[in-house]
Amino acid sequence: MKALLVIDIQNDFCEGGSLAVKGADENYIKQVNQCLEKYDFIVATQDSHPENHSSFKVNNPDEGIWAIHCVKNTQGWQFHPLLNTQKFKRIFTKGENPKIDSYSGFLDNDHVSSTGLYEYLQENGVTSVDIIGLALDFCVKFTALDAKQQYQYETTVLTQYSLPVYPQQKDKILEELTLTGINIS
Numbered sequence: 001m002k003a004l005l006v007i008d009i010q011n012d013f014c015e016g017g018s019l020a021v022k023g024a025d026e027n028y029i030k031q032v033n034q035c036l037e038k039y040d041f042i043v044a045t046q047d048s049h050p051e052n053h054s055s056f057k058v059n060n061p062d063e064g065i066w067a068i069h070c071v072k073n074t075q076g077w078q079f080h081p082l083l084n085t086q087k088f089k090r091i092f093t094k095g096e097n098p099k100i101d102s103y104s105g106f107l108d109n110d111h112v113s114s115t116g117l118y119e120y121l122q123e124n125g126v127t128s129v130d131i132i133g134l135a136l137d138f139c140v141k142f143t144a145l146d147a148k149q150q151y152q153y154e155t156t157v158l159t160q161y162s163l164p165v166y167p168q169q170k171d172k173i174l175e176e177l178t179l180t181g182i183n184i185s
Contacts, residue, residue, distance in 0.1 A: 003126045004039040005117075005147075006032070007105055007133030007140050007162075008047045009083050012069040012076030014134075019069045021135050021163045028163065029082040035132060035161050036087045041124065043117065044085070045105035045133075045143070048072045048093035055101040070095070089124075092117045103142035106150065118151055128154035130185075132161035137173050148182050156183035 009032060011017050014024040036042060047070035049055070057064040070077045072093075079085050092115045094102035102108040106117050121129070129147050133140050140162045148155040157177055164170045174184050 001041060001125050002039070002128045002130065003121060003124075004036070004042045005105060005129050005131045005133075005143060006036070006042060006044040006088070007131060007143055008045055008070075008135075009080055009133050010047060010070055010076065011078055011080055013047075014080045017069070017076055018067045021165055022167065023163045024134055026082060029080050032132065032161050033082070033084045035158065036084055039087075039130070041126065042087045042089060043120065044079075044088045044091045045115070045117070045139070046070075046077070046079070046091050046093050047095050047139070048077060049095045050098045052098050053095065053101075054099050055095075072096070090120060092120070103139045104146045105139070105143040106146040121153075126153070128156075130156045130158055132158045134163060136162040136164040137166055137169050141173055141177065144177055144182050145180060148180055154183075156185050158185050
C-alpha cells in the first residue's frame with residue numbers, strides 16, 4: 001500500500017509565519033488539498049517544539065540556527081487553516097526533545113529517537129511513500145532519506161507540492177535525493 005506523507009504544513013512555515021517558506025501561500029495550500037484527494041492513506045507530521053528548544057538562536061546563540069517556530073500549542077504550531085487535515089489518518093509530532101532537533105518525520109536528528117511513524121506505517125502494510133510539504137531542503141529531504149535508506153520504502157518526493165527554504169539549492173537537493181534512489185516527480 002502507498003501512503004502520502006504530508007510534512008509540516010504549519011502556520012510558521014507558511015506566508016506570514018516566523019520561518020515562512022517562499023510560495024507557501026493560500027494558492028499552495030489549495031494545490032496541496034487537490035493532491036490529498038488522490039490518496040486514501042495520508043499521514044502528517046507536525047514540528048512541535050518546546051519554548052526552550054536548542055535549535056532556536058535565542059536559546060542557543062552559538063549553535064541555534066532558527067528563529068522561534070512551531071512552539072507547541074501556539075498559532076504558529078497549528079496546521080495552515082485551509083489545509084484539509086480531515087484527510088489525515090494520524091499526525092506525528094517531532095522536535096519535542098529540547099536538546100535534539102528533528103527534521104525527519106521518522107527519527108530525531110540523533111537517529112535514535114523514533115517518532116513512531118515507521119511503526120505505524122508497518123502496522124498498516126505501507127510499502128511505498130509519496131512525500132510532500134515544507135520544506136524540501138530540510139524536513140521533506142530528511143524524511144525521504146530516512147524512508148529510503150533506513151526503512152527501504154519505495155520513496156517519491158512530489159516536487160510540485162514541496163517548497164524549499166533556499167530555492168537556489170533545489171537542483172542540488174533533487175540530485176542528492178535521486179542519487180540515493182529516491183524518485184522525483
